[in-house]
Amino acid sequence: MPLRTLSQAKAWLDEQGKSVQEFAREHGLCPATTYQVLSGHKKGIRGKAHTAAVCLGIKAGSRDDGGTGGH
DSSP, rough: OOOOOEEEHHHHHHHOOOOOOHHHHHTOOOOHHHHHHTTTTTTSSSHHHHHHHHTTTOOSSOGGGTOOOOO
């Protein structure tokens, strides 16, 4: 699956009819961290931000790659 840009990830959520908060809760993510990843404030390099980026399709990897940091 090709990776999404930030704007593509936002559009994808809209297409799914999901808010960022709803998406975050469904994936066990912190809504604030998910917003920060989508806005580009967090790069998704490690921790919970990494997990959010992977779930959003912005970054390749597995949900477990990110360690325990984040939020």
